Amino acid sequence: MSENKKAKQLSDIKFSVLDLSPIIDGGSPSQSLQNTLDLAQHAEKWGYNRYWLAEHHNMPMIASSATSVVIGHVAAGTSKIRVGSGGIMLPNHAPLVIAEQFGTLEALFPGRIDLGLGRAPGTDQLTAHALRRDRRSDGDDFPEQLAELRAYFDPLSASGRMPIRAIPGEGSDIPIWLLGSSGYSAQLAGQLGLPFAFASHFSPQHTLPALDLYRRSFKSSNILSEPYAMVGVNVTAADTDEEAKRLETSLHQQFLNLIRNNLSPLRPPVDHLEDLMSDYEKQALEQQLGSSIAGSPETVKDKLQNFLNETGADEMIINGQIYDHKARLRSFEIVAEVMKK
Template identity: 55%
Template structure:
């Protein structure tokens, strides 16, 4: 039975503020909790004018305080930007405040450009290729096994589930070797998805955290009463995707009619690639597209996402998607 969760990039809309974006995120998290979503994750991005989740651990605390039962976590923390001890302390603190509800997805991308990465780290001596060692160090702090000679307080003994994130086969290999659940970023980088799934499942070794492989796949959803309305709402995200891919990140703009018709070949090629793992349309259309994706991939869980300019339309979209997932579960 395929589960469903929600990834929120905490979008700052055009002429909006981070304060309103964070308030909308808390409202959406409460809505997702009521719709039966398994987990609500936010991602670490830096230097992005349209994303308000840079201080990811702080945002997670805000969302956990606004809800009561849904799991809240990072999808993910970009570990090369941080000392593992700092992350152990941050998420150990969150676990102490919200026991049993905090999750930690880990990635090795910078979540920023080279200039911002240098400002974050002061130097670029930290090596993304050391990511596996950093994950093991973080596990050691939570396990409180003494291997580092340092005790994380808070953090030691915290029961924070770890996930490995990825958009290539590297993360799949690491998640399999460590026996951790694997989340693939197919919502914006789908090219290696099927290879990564196969590598992860074939190489999985059971661990104390997980006895069988668990694959969660990112999936964009833009749902509305009609196909035309959904395409209109999706145009905000389409504009943002093209801007990011052409080096001009922007705040989330209002939707426009027939955006793709006037976009040109390059822009449409970008969107065709980015949106390969997406559902856009009416409830019936979205339900069909989600079911086809699950059948193709065998996903254990979908991490649904979708940047929509109007907060109420975004809530409605996720409500339609949740109903499609429930129907899919009943049919399984």
């Protein structure tokens, strides 16, 4: 890493929110979406740069499956913060539909909408088939889908270059990001000169190789003259290390339930979670959540700075799967405080 990147401080970079609109045990999607808007309004006040929602399906712990709808809900209830997708799983959709949806969002909330795109289904294969109806849509044609989507936004399409026009959408200046948890999208984002967001929060072992591939592959474009990389990180912050570690067990239980194929709403925190796991599960948890951060303000600041030193990221996007909404708000408030110091 260059000396310039080593010298980068938390206060030098932007920080954002990734919200999965968690449905908690005993809660409801309605309450989750109310909490999402409440968090977004606080995040705007605390100085977060953008607020992204994620597309997942057939998951009883996530309320943001209709991602474009939730983006509109959040954008309508805020005034300045950028709102977008982290991400839309493009193979689940016709590119024209996404162009129209995000063109409509941009028309409603000019200059505030981001379009982050992924190539994974965001669900299991059976649900992916229910969404796509055509088993040939397996993500292999993602570059072609991406090119079609970008063409719909191109104002030159109005001159007859494309027989089908996205209205709203055509001529919209909507930043497009590629999202990834491996090297595929990293390389494609670099070749196209697009910003790249890496899912460090669940694929930590691939973070540094993917960022290196993105930067080595980067070609300047009319979008970016140099690479711009954002990294996702799970953060559970509280006033003490002990309380943060306890709150973090909700996230750990969520991943354990995924491993066990026992999907359920987000569980309340527990004491002594390690007693409930096998050695295999402990290893799998470490592999997927090894970059997660939990602790007091001082601990969180130190660990975020270390992560920045390792990645040289231009922006961090924070995920916080915390059962109690007030504790979740406090966690994001602490992150905002340490990022500004």
